[in-house]
Amino acid sequence: MTYTQLPTPKAEVSTQRLLKGETLFYQGDHTAAIFIVITGRIRLLRHLADGNAIPLYFANDGETFSEAALFSDVYHCDAIAEKNTEIEIHPKKALLDAFAVNPDLAMTFMAHLARQVINLRSRLEIRNIRSAEERVIQFLKLEISDPGNSITFASPLKDIAASIGLSHEAFYRVLSTLEREGKIVREGRKIGLVG
Amino acid sequence: MTYTQLPTPKAEVSTQRLLKGETLFYQGDHTAAIFIVITGRIRLLRHLADGNAIPLYFANDGETFSEAALFSDVYHCDAIAEKNTEIEIHPKKALLDAFAVNPDLAMTFMAHLARQVINLRSRLEIRNIRSAEERVIQFLKLEISDPGNSITFASPLKDIAASIGLSHEAFYRVLSTLEREGKIVREGRKIGLVG
DNA sequence: CGTCCGCTTGACTCAGATCAAACTTGGTGG
């Protein structure tokens, strides 16, 4: 899941710690960089004309955000730390320069974006499945398809539940049902598909 | 919504008509092109080891699909026409060559992908809103934020409902409630936000 | 003129959200 290699020259990459509640940038700020969450969580939200704000995304461990900053002069949303968070900073200029010098790097980044598009689309599709049980099964199949036939989640199952649009209670219940029915095997955060 | 400009040299672009049920490519086929749906709908689905298939995405009017083909030798899913569909074919080689010759084109495509990432993320976020009414309001705010304060949907409201994860009945009901409460103004597929 | 499809509204049902409470685990600090 964590395909977070940005082709920024190492010398140009820095890190920063944000305290819970701290703002990384505001909507309208001049764009300077794109970011990767090392640990923590960044909330992205957009202000509307009426003063309201709508949540756009939560970036978790290993995820990149504000990629579009590369193609825009200003940020289109606020970025605020949900909890204490460490981020990696990839200056826009360094990245763009790297792309200009070495087109292969541009292709690498392009591939990174393309994979994200695919991944997000399939996550959206999963949300169209109404039944909690079926949704969990399809999700597991998707996650497990690549490696062997089991997966060990890095984050609490609670968070996995949220990411597929279920309350954690519902998610735990489905897992124990599936286990009882012998469709999966569990060991903490390690889940294996049977059959 | 329809940001579908691919920087393929015009001479290299062709179109093709698919009948309902016809297959464009199979999982495992050698990748030759990426595509845009002009009109119709393409279903993307992935086969699993157990013989089952899971739906990955439905590409509708104006949408691109199989972008990842640029970075892979084989397709990772099947593409089948849901109904009679016309597509635009952008040969992989022509695109990659164009990128190599003119890095600006690569940046254009990159920007296209980045926008899609942003857009998909916000669609995903909208699905986290449980209340149908609130979900519709946030969706409308997102869609309308850019242009004036109203939007005219190109596709039937029925399809819009599906795209935000509501049954069409629920969607129609919410719309008429919002209209009754004076929060929106409607005229067929044209919807304006009030306030 | 008839058929299909999008739209609309009503009634009912139930799956999953929500509220609640207990248990486990892990880390922290005294």
Add this chain to the structure above:
DNA sequence: CCACCAAGTTTGATCTGAGTCAAGCGGACG
């Protein structure tokens, strides 16, 4: 080393809102 606290996990009981089924309307299109 243990007491304590926070967070994750688990299970139970209840409730509600969106899905589903059903039925009617009207416009587009052949």
